[in-house]
Every structure is written in structure tokens, then in C-alpha cells.
Amino acid sequence: xxxxxxxxxxxxxxxxxxxxxxxxxxxxxxxxxxxxxxxxxxxxxxxxxxxxxxxxxxxxxxxxxxxxxxxxxxxxxxxxxxxxxxxxxxxxxxxxxxxxxxxxxxxxxxxxxxxxxxxxxxxxxxxxxxxxxxxxxxxxxxxxxxxxxxxxxxxxxxxxxxxxxxxxxxxxxxxxxxxxxxxxxxxxxxxxxxxxxxxxxxxxxxxxxxxxxxxxxxxxxxxxxxxxxxxxxxxxxxxxxxxxxxxxxxxxxxxxxxxxxxxxxxxxxxxxxxxxxxxxxxxxxxxxxxxxxxxxxxxxxxxxxxx
Amino acid sequence: xxxxxxxxxxxxxxxxxxxxxxxxxxxxxxxxxxxxxxxxxxxxxxxxxxxxxxxxxxxxxxxxxxxxxxxxxxxxxxxxxxxxxxxxxxxxxxxxxxxxxxxxxxxxxxxxxxxxxxxxxxxxxxxxxxxxxxxxxxxxxxxxxxxxxxxxxxxxxxxxxxxxxxxxxxxxxxxxxxxxxxxxxxxxxxxxxxxxxxxxxxxxxxxxxxxxxxxxxxxxxxxxxxxxxxxxxxxxxxxxxxxxxxxxxxxxxxxxxxxxxxxxxxxxxxxxxxxxxxxxxxxxxxxxxxxxxxxxxxxxxxxxxxxxxxxxxxxxxxxxxxxxxxxxxxxxxxxxxxxxxxxxxxxxxxxxxxxxxxxxxxxxxxxxxxxxxxxxxxxxxxxxxxxxxxxxxxxxxxxxxxxxxxxx
Numbered sequence: 001x002x003x004x005x006x007x008x009x010x011x012x013x014x015x016x017x018x019x020x021x022x023x024x025x026x027x028x029x030x031x032x033x034x035x036x037x038x039x040x041x042x043x044x045x046x047x048x049x050x051x052x053x054x055x056x057x058x059x060x061x062x063x064x065x066x067x068x069x070x071x072x073x074x075x076x077x078x079x080x081x082x083x084x085x086x087x088x089x090x091x092x093x094x095x096x097x098x099x100x101x102x103x104x105x106x107x108x109x110x111x112x113x114x115x116x117x118x119x120x121x122x123x124x125x126x127x128x129x130x131x132x133x134x135x136x137x138x139x140x141x142x143x144x145x146x147x148x149x150x151x152x153x154x155x156x157x158x159x160x161x162x163x164x165x166x167x168x169x170x171x172x173x174x175x176x177x178x179x180x181x182x183x184x185x186x187x188x189x190x191x192x193x194x195x196x197x198x199x200x201x202x203x204x205x206x207x208x209x210x211x212x213x214x215x216x217x218x219x220x221x222x223x224x225x226x227x228x229x230x231x232x233x234x235x236x237x238x239x240x241x242x243x244x245x246x247x248x249x250x251x252x253x254x255x256x257x258x259x260x261x262x263x264x265x266x267x268x269x270x271x272x273x274x275x276x277x278x279x280x281x282x283x284x285x286x287x288x289x290x291x292x293x294x295x296x297x298x299x300x301x302x303x304x305x306x307x
Numbered sequence: 308x309x310x311x312x313x314x315x316x317x318x319x320x321x322x323x324x325x326x327x328x329x330x331x332x333x334x335x336x337x338x339x340x341x342x343x344x345x346x347x348x349x350x351x352x353x354x355x356x357x358x359x360x361x362x363x364x365x366x367x368x369x370x371x372x373x374x375x376x377x378x379x380x381x382x383x384x385x386x387x388x389x390x391x392x393x394x395x396x397x398x399x400x401x402x403x404x405x406x407x408x409x410x411x412x413x414x415x416x417x418x419x420x421x422x423x424x425x426x427x428x429x430x431x432x433x434x435x436x437x438x439x440x441x442x443x444x445x446x447x448x449x450x451x452x453x454x455x456x457x458x459x460x461x462x463x464x465x466x467x468x469x470x471x472x473x474x475x476x477x478x479x480x481x482x483x484x485x486x487x488x489x490x491x492x493x494x495x496x497x498x499x500x501x502x503x504x505x506x507x508x509x510x511x512x513x514x515x516x517x518x519x520x521x522x523x524x525x526x527x528x529x530x531x532x533x534x535x536x537x538x539x540x541x542x543x544x545x546x547x548x549x550x551x552x553x554x555x556x557x558x559x560x561x562x563x564x565x566x567x568x569x570x571x572x573x574x575x576x577x578x579x580x581x582x583x584x585x586x587x588x589x590x591x592x593x594x595x596x597x598x599x600x601x602x603x604x605x606x607x608x609x610x611x612x613x614x615x616x617x618x619x620x621x622x623x624x625x626x627x628x629x630x631x632x633x634x635x636x637x638x639x640x641x642x643x644x645x646x647x648x649x650x651x652x653x654x655x656x657x658x659x660x661x662x663x664x665x666x667x668x669x670x671x672x673x674x675x676x677x678x679x680x681x682x683x684x685x686x687x688x689x690x691x692x693x694x695x696x697x698x699x700x701x702x703x704x705x706x707x708x709x710x711x712x713x714x715x
Contacts, residue, residue: 084544084546098553145549
């Protein structure tokens with residue numbers, strides 16, 4: 001459905017993309033994960049025709065994006081991170097405007113607007129101005145406006161940032177329904193649980209390159225299937241961390257917490273706690289993290305996803 | 308308390324727009340108005356020469372001397388032309404008044420009679436005409452008196468000797484020609500100044516036309532800039548980016564904005580003139596086609612200016628600071644605030660580069676000068692407005708791509 005080949009893009013002296021390639025299959029839910037500045041927005045920008053690459057190409061639904069961007073735009077829907085709506089217009093007027101840009105006939109558009117508003121639970125508020133909506137409601141309309149021309153591919157750039165649980169759950173339900181109906185979805189998020197819940201495959205991008213790609217299980221394997229022991233306490237210093245490292249432990253500090261990683265936490269955990277005691281680290285809280293996308297991400301990029 | 312004051316002062320000086328509004332805009336306006344009302348140069352500055360158009364219908368030796376004498380004066384810069392051209396100049400608003408030297412001027416002087424002048428003027432330009440008339444009347448009177456004396460002296464030297472003394476004969480002749488009367492009456496007898504209004508007083512007073520047209524154009528410039536600024540808001544709020552995701556050409560976004568600004572501008576100008584008609588009795592009923600042309604072209608030029616200004620800027624703050632200064636300057640120079648004839652010649656010339664000037668003059672042509680729609684002088688105004696608008700639009704398209712789209 002989407003083939004990205006050797007994509008390169010620089011902004012001045014900054015090389016945002018260093019030749020990334022990946023393929024997304026029809027009907028697939030593909031997650032694009034990476035810390036801020038990793039290059040995922042540039043990748044989405046190129047795939048959604050907003051940014052012109054320096055080199056490389058993108059083929060969307062068999063259409064060469066460089067040769068026929070307008071045709072590509074017809075088959076994609078984009079949900080930007082910003083809530084891009086006209087606050088002084090009602091939900092219906094907003095949707096009529098955004099839908100009409102794609103050439104959808106007015107009567108068809110009106111039917112789709114009604115069904116979409118029902119889907120997002122906003123039909124009763126359809127004639128209210130968007131400025132009277134909560135953040136979550138606006139996010140729902142923001143997504144709805146990208147669906148009216150029934151795109152084959154949907155790009156969603158962090159669609160659940162800063163919203164209430166009710167709206168988030170509603171968006172999850174809609175996203176799952178769209179996926180079930182066969183829509184190809186490219187999803188960027190900072191929330192690991194979202195990526196784990198929805199994505200068939202995940203591409204981890206860092207410093208303008210794809211560092212790992214595959215299903216969640218494949219990524220866990222690539223990350224070494226390591227578990228983490230997170231220790232919160234007093235007396236954590238750089239000197240002591242260096243001592244622990246020299247003693248052979250894989251350890252790092254994040255948000256003033258010690259993070260030990262191990263292939264077998266069951267065996268290594270008592271030793272880790274002993275080492276802390278020997279180094280006068282006063283343990284207040286212990287948390288065991290099983291292998292998940294977050295630990296994989298940390299292991300592959302050396303960064304937390306929210307960095 | 309002082310900490311708060313210091314913080315506020317620091318904040319004020321860190322706000323460029325605030326500084327611009329507080330200092331640069333008033334300074335610019337003071338400069339403009341000082342020039343406009345003759346404050347520049349202090350009290351030692353000499354008078355500004357007024358162009359005096361003369362149609363010499365006598366075309367005699369003495370009338371030529373008169374023209375040369377007037378031209379030699381500091382306050383006049385004389386331009387001679389034919390009677391038809393002179394009248395046309397007034398009718399088309401190029402000149403407030405023209406002076407006609409009537410046939411028989413030389414004969415009247417030689418015979419001691421009162422030579423006839425005619426001042427043909429635009430009654431809509433009463434203040435200018437009054438100033439010109441005042442300056443002219445004294446000079447003409449002085450000249451005619453001297454010429455008459457010269458004629459007497461010439462005739463005396465040609466007279467046969469009567470036996471009386473030279474002085475007695477001269478005095479008696481002078482008494483015949485210029486009897487001892489009061490100075491004002493003497494002036495009245497020295498010359499006859501007929502006055503003809505070529506452009507008559509009518510329902511649409513120039514003050515009303517100026518108030519409606521000048522204000523409407525100035526306010527339109529402010530509102531089109533505000534409408535254009537909405538494009539920068541779209542950039543900030545992400546809707547511009549979302550528009551670019553849709554299958555429309557990026558230029559269509561700008562053109563769409565231009566169309567909406569144009570439509571609203573036409574509506575705004577129309578409402579202003581309808582208001583002028585309903586409340587102040589501005590006679591628009593007899594000028595609908597030419598009024599529509601002027602409204603359309605003025606709206607086009609003003610909208611283009613608004614879009615141009617927005618495309619030029621990179622943020623809303625930049626536009627707001629810049630627009631106030633530019634629009635106020637344009638309005639002052641172009642005759643939206645005060646009629647341009649009040650200003651010195653160089654400012655009137657500068658006014659020609661503004662949208663306001665062509666708009667205000669066009670509406671004057673319609674409502675005051677009563678020029679027909681086919682008149683070339685009138686047609687030039689909308690044509691220039693269209694040209695200004697098109698040039699600004701072309702620049703705006705380029706700047707929009709560089710300054711707005713590139714920053715999405």
C-alpha cells in the first residue's frame with residue numbers, strides 16, 4: 001500500500017532523514033515511533049505530500065507521489081497533531097468545508113457527516129460552534145474531518161494527545177473499527193500502550209533512520225527480551241552508577257531512578273538489591289518491568305519515548 | 308512597587324509592536340501633518356509657488372507683459388494655455404481655477420477703462436479658489452494701475468502743447484483717468500473680475516464626497532489587512548497545513564482568500580456609499596454604473612494591498628505594527644484624511660503612489676466633477692487601481708509561497 005524508498009531530507013545543516021525505507025501492507029496498522037526530533041514528523045510530512053524529499057521516493061496505492069501528488073491526496077486522510085478546525089463554525093459547517101475540498105458531492109457528504117458524527121458521539125452537538133467543545137470533542141471532530149472522503153490510508157499524528165479518558169476510549173473504538181473495515185492506518189504516538197494495542201507492525205525511528213521494524217514480538221526479540229528493575233531511593237549518584245556499571249550491571253538513571261536491565265531478572269534481582277545496599281543506596285520503592293515496547297525502545301535507542 | 312514598574316517598563320521595551328505604535332507611528336503622523344499643514348521649515352521658509360493657468364484671449368503686447376509679470380512673481384508659476392484646455396483642466400479637477408484675460412485688455416488699459424478678467428473655477432475647491440483669488444486680485448490691480456499710468460504717460464508725450472505747465476497737464480489727465488476715490492473703489496474701477504463656476508455647487512458637496520470616499524477607503528484598508536491577517540492565524544492554528552493536505556493547489560488557497568477579501572470589500576464600500584445616500588443624501592442614484600466600477604476597482608486594489616501586506620509579514624504582530632504605519636501614511640498622503648490640495652506640491656505628488664489617491668479622485672470624478680463614465684480622466688482612475696492591485700497580487704503570490712507556505 002505504501003512503499004518508502006531511501007528517503008532523505010535535510011533542513012539546512014540538519015539531516016532529518018538519512019535514507020529510510022519501509023513498506024506498509026494494505027489494511028495494516030503501522031506504528032511509527034520515535035523520540036522528538038527523530039524524523040517521524042518529516043516522514044509523515046513527506047508521505048502526506050507536505051514536505052518534498054531531497055532524495056528517495058514514496059509510492060502510495062500504486063501512485064508515485066512525486067509524479068502525481070494530487071491523486072495521492074485523494075487516497076489519503078491526514079489527522080494532524082494540531083486541532084485544525086474553525087472554532088467559529090459549527091461541527092457540521094467544519095465538516096462540510098473539509099469534506100468539500102475532496103470533491104465529495106453535497107448530498108453524499110451530508111450523509112457521511114451525519115454517520116460520522118454519530119460514530120464519534122457528537123451528533124447531538126452538531127450545530128454548536130466548535131469553540132464550545134471540550135478538547136476531546138474537538139479531537140474527535142479533527143479525526144472525523146479526515147474521514148469524509150473515505151480515504152484508503154489514514155495518517156494519524158498523535159491523535160490522543162491531551163484528551164480526557166472518555167474521548168480517548170471513543171477514538172480507540174473508532175480507530176479499531178476503521179482498521180477492522182480494512183483501512184490502512186499509519187499511527188504515530190508517544191503512548192506505548194496505544195502502539196501495543198493497535199499496531200500490527202511498528203517502525204522505530206531515531207536520528208533519521210529506522211533502527212528496528214517488525215511486529216511487537218519481533219521487536220521484543222530484537223531488543224534482547226530484557227526486563228527492567230526500577231529502583232527509586234536516596235543516594236543515587238553518578239559515581240555510584242559508574243561503580244555498578246564497572247561491577248558488570250547494565251544500569252542507567254532516568255528521572256532519578258536506577259534502571260537495571262537483565263535477561264533474567266528472576267536470578268539477577270537479589271544481586272542488584274545487594275549491590276544497591278553495598279553502595280549505600282537507600283531503596284524506597286522497587287518496580288519490575290516486564291518486556292514491553294517501552295523497554296525495547298529504551299534498549300534500541302537508549303532513550304525514553306517521551307524524551 | 309518599583310519592581311513591578313521596572314518589570315512593566317522592561318516588557319514595554321521588549322515589545323517591538325508596542326514601541327512602534329507608541330513612538331514610530333505618532334512621529335510619522337506628526338511629520339506628515341506638519342508637512343501637510345505647512346509646518347515644515349519654520350517661519351523663514353518662503354511661500355510655495357502656485358501654478359496659475361492663464362488663457363490669454365487678448366494676446367496683445369500688454370497682456371503678454373501681464374503674463375510675464377505674474378510669472379516673475381515668487382508666488383506664481385504661470386502656465387499659459389488655450390481657453391478650451393483651461394476649462395477642461397477645471398472640469399476634470401486638474402486645477403481649482405483658471406484666469407482668462409478677456410479680449411480688449413490692451414485697449415481698455417490704453418483708453419483708461421477697466422480691463423476684464425474672468426476667473427473660472429471649481430466651486431468644490433472653494434478654499435483653494437479663495438486663496439488664489441486673494442493673491443491674484445491685488446497683483447492684477449497693481450499691474451493694471453501701473454499699466455494705466457504708463458498709458459497716460461505715453462499719451463501725454465504724444466499730446467500737442469497747450470501752453471500750460473507739464474505738471475498741470477499731467478495732473479489734469481491723471482484726474483480724468485483716475486479720479487481721487489477710496490482705494491477699494493479705485494481697485495474696483497481699475498479692473499473687472501468676472502467669476503464663473505465651471506463645476507457647480509450641487510447635492511453632492513465635496514466635503515460629503517470626501518468624508519464618505521476618504522473614510523471608506525481608509526477603513527477598508529484596515530479591514531482588508533485584518534481579513535488578510537486571518538491567513539496568518541490559519542498558519543498558527545494548523546488549518547493552513549490541513550488545507551495543504553487536501554487535493555487543492557497551494558495557490559488556490561491564496562486566490563480563495565483574495566476572492567473572499569474582495570467580496571467583503573465590495574460589500575463594505577457599497578454599504579458605506581448606501582449609508583452616505585440614506586443619511587447624508589449623497590446622490591448615488593444617477594451614478595450607479597460608474598460607482599460600481601469605482602467600488603469594484605477600489606475594493607480590488609485595497610484587497611490586494613491587504614493580501615500583499617500579509618504575505619510580506621511572517622507573523623500577526625509584524626502585520627499589525629506595519630499596517631498601522633503604512634495605512635495611516637497612505638491615507639494622509641492619498642487624501643483620505645484631509646483633501647490632498649491642502650498639502651504641499653511634493654506631498655501631492657507622493658500621494659499618486661497610494662491606492663487612496665486614485666480611489667478618492669475617482670469618487671470625486673463621479674460625485675463632484677460629474678464626469679461621464681467614458682471620460683478618459685475618469686477611466687484612468689479605475690485603470691490605475693487595477694494595475695496597482697495586479698502588481699501587488701503578483702508580488703503577494705511570490706511572497707506567500709516564500710513567507711507563508713514555507714513556514715507551515
